[in-house]
Amino acid sequence: MNAVFEVAQNIMINNGLVMSFLFIGLLMWFSTIISKYLTKGRIHSSAIAIILGLVLAYVGGVLTGGNKGIADIAAFTGVGVLGSSMLRDFTIVSTAYGASISEIKKCGIVGIISLLLGVVSAFLIGAIFAVCFGYADAVSITTIAAGTVTFVVGPVTGSALGASSPVITISIAAGVVKSIAVMVVTPFAAKRIGLTTPKAAMIYGGLMGTTSGVAAGLAATDTKLVPYGAMTATFYTGLGCLLCPTVLFWLTRLMF
Amino acid sequence: MTIYGAAIIAGCMFVGSFIGDALGGLMGIDANVGGVGFSMLFLILITGSDLFGKKSSAATSEGLEYWQSMYIPVVAAMTASQNVVQAVSGGVMAVLAGLIAVAVGFALLPVLNNMFKSYEVERETEVKGE
Numbered sequence: 001m002n003a004v005f006e007v008a009q010n011i012m013i014n015n016g017l018v019m020s021f022l023f024i025g026l027l028m029w030f031s032t033i034i035s036k037y038l039t040k041g042r043i044h045s046s047a048i049a050i051i052l053g054l055v056l057a058y059v060g061g062v063l064t065g066g067n068k069g070i071a072d073i074a075a076f077t078g079v080g081v082l083g084s085s086m087l088r089d090f091t092i093v094s095t096a097y098g099a100s101i102s103e104i105k106k107c108g109i110v111g112i113i114s115l116l117l118g119v120v121s122a123f124l125i126g127a128i129f130a131v132c133f134g135y136a137d138a139v140s141i142t143t144i145a146a147g148t149v150t151f152v153v154g155p156v157t158g159s160a161l162g163a164s165s166p167v168i169t170i171s172i173a174a175g176v177v178k179s180i181a182v183m184v185v186t187p188f189a190a191k192r193i194g195l196t197t198p199k200a201a202m203i204y205g206g207l208m209g210t211t212s213g214v215a216a217g218l219a220a221t222d223t224k225l226v227p228y229g230a231m232t233a234t235f236y237t238g239l240g241c242l243l244c245p246t247v248l249f250w251l252t253r254l255m256f
Numbered sequence: 257m258t259i260y261g262a263a264i265i266a267g268c269m270f271v272g273s274f275i276g277d278a279l280g281g282l283m284g285i286d287a288n289v290g291g292v293g294f295s296m297l298f299l300i301l302i303t304g305s306d307l308f309g310k311k312s313s314a315a316t317s318e319g320l321e322y323w324q325s326m327y328i329p330v331v332a333a334m335t336a337s338q339n340v341v342q343a344v345s346g347g348v349m350a351v352l353a354g355l356i357a358v359a360v361g362f363a364l365l366p367v368l369n370n371m372f373k374s375y376e377v378e379r380e381t382e383v384k385g386e
Contacts, residue, residue: 020333024329024332024333024336025329027332027336028328028329028332031332046328046331046332049328049332049335050331050332050335052332053332053333053334053335053336053338054335054336054338054340056336057335057336057337057338057339057340057341058340058341058344060336060337061339061340061341061342062341067339067341067342068337068339069336069337069338069339069340070336070337071336071337076336079333079336079337080333080337082329082330082333083330083331083332083333083334083335083336083337084334084337087330087333088330088331088334089269089291089292089295090265090266090269090323091323091324091326091327091330091331092292092296092327093265093268093269093272093292093295093296093299094265094299094320094323094324094326094327095296095324095327096295096296096297096299096300097265097299097300097303097320097321097324098303098324099296099300101300101301101304104297104300107372109372110368110371110372113368114364114368117364117368118361118364121357121360121361121364122357122360122361125353125356125357125360126353126357129349129352129353129356130349130353132349133348133349144349144353147350147353148353148354148357152287156285156286156287169342170347170349170350171350172342173342173343173345173347173350173351173354174349174350174351174353174354174357175354176338176339176340176342176343176354177343177350177351177353177354177355178353178354178355178357178358179338179354180338180340180343180354181354181355181358182358182361183335185358185362189362193362193365193366194365194366194369195365199369199372200365200369203365203368203369203372204361204365207361207364207365207368208358208361211292212331212334212335212338215327215331215334216331216334216335219327219328219331223327223328226327227296230292230293230296231293231296231297232293234276234290234291234292234293234296235289235290235293237287237288238276238279238280238283238285238287238288238289238290239289241280241285241286241287242283242285242287242289
């Protein structure tokens with residue numbers, strides 16, 4: 001019996017990416033079934049797939065102690081390849097095929113405003129919580145606040161300012177929480193906040209910024225909106241890396 | 257050929273990432289600034305051009321559409337490889353900061369959306385007034 005298991009595991013390991021098609025295919029199929037019969041179609045199957053994916057990522061993380069979710073289990077490393085930033089960005093770019101250039105032109109200014117507002121508001125929230133939880137030095141406050149912007153901006157800012165390792169870890173955690181919250185909440189909140197048009201999707205991408213969060217959130221809401229949200233979100237991390245260690249750090253230092 | 261569709265996306269991604277990295281370098285930050293966005297713009301411009309309309313075959317479009325349809329499965333795989341444990345164990349502060357930041361973003365969306373709507377209407381009436 002053990003031998004059979006070993007052979008199966010070796011097939012999974014040696015054909016990682018291809019076996020991930022099987023695994024994710026089954027996950028999508030299972031999500032469709034749940035969506036259809038358990039929620040009577042009220043919750044989109046992509047939203048269920050994303051939530052199930054997060055549960056699997058948690059299980060993988062607990063079992064292995066690694067940081068790549070289920071992809072840290074040897075038999076499922078292929079899932080990490082399929083879900084890598086390379087293929088994520090590749091498929092995001094592909095969604096632009098068929099998008100309307102006039103819709104994008106229409107919201108140039110509001111796109112820029114939403115980006116600035118998105119970075120500054122996330123930074124402010126992060127800074128407020130850092131102060132509330134007893135951090136009093138400008139470097140730690142800025143790093144945690146930058147992490148709330150996205151989990152890339154946190155460590156970039158932290159290492160530029162020389163923040164301590166636990167503070168950088170907290171900043172990454174804040175960013176990951178944000179990104180996951182965006183994935184889960186978006187499909188449920190979409191209608192209520194008017195996230196139904198290309199223009200709203202561009203504002204949403206600028207305000208949320210986390211590429212993975214926006215990608216998954218819009219996938220579960222309306223695939224047609226993906227290119228518009230992704231378009232602005234792609235500038236967010238760069239803007240955050242630009243503003244946090246410079247202007248926003250400087251402003252924070254004036255106060256602390 | 258179907259591969260042409262994938263090749264076009266990859267080509268756009270190369271040029272877009274290159275610009276994004278160059279922008280980051282010029283700004284002196286270690287990040288890609290808008291690479292995906294530039295890639296998307298190129299893809300829209302190329303596939304919207306007259307030359308593309310004349311020269312491309314149905315198979316090329318299939319290649320583009322195939323990767324489009326792989327988007328959601330890729331996102332599902334991406335969520336399955338997130339560091340959820342760290343998110344949950346980052347402490348109350350990290351969780352609260354992340355959640356509230358998202359809540360504020362959601363609250364700002366309708367505000368901006370409406371602000372821009374009135375701006376658009378104003379512009380239209382201005383034009384009419386003239």
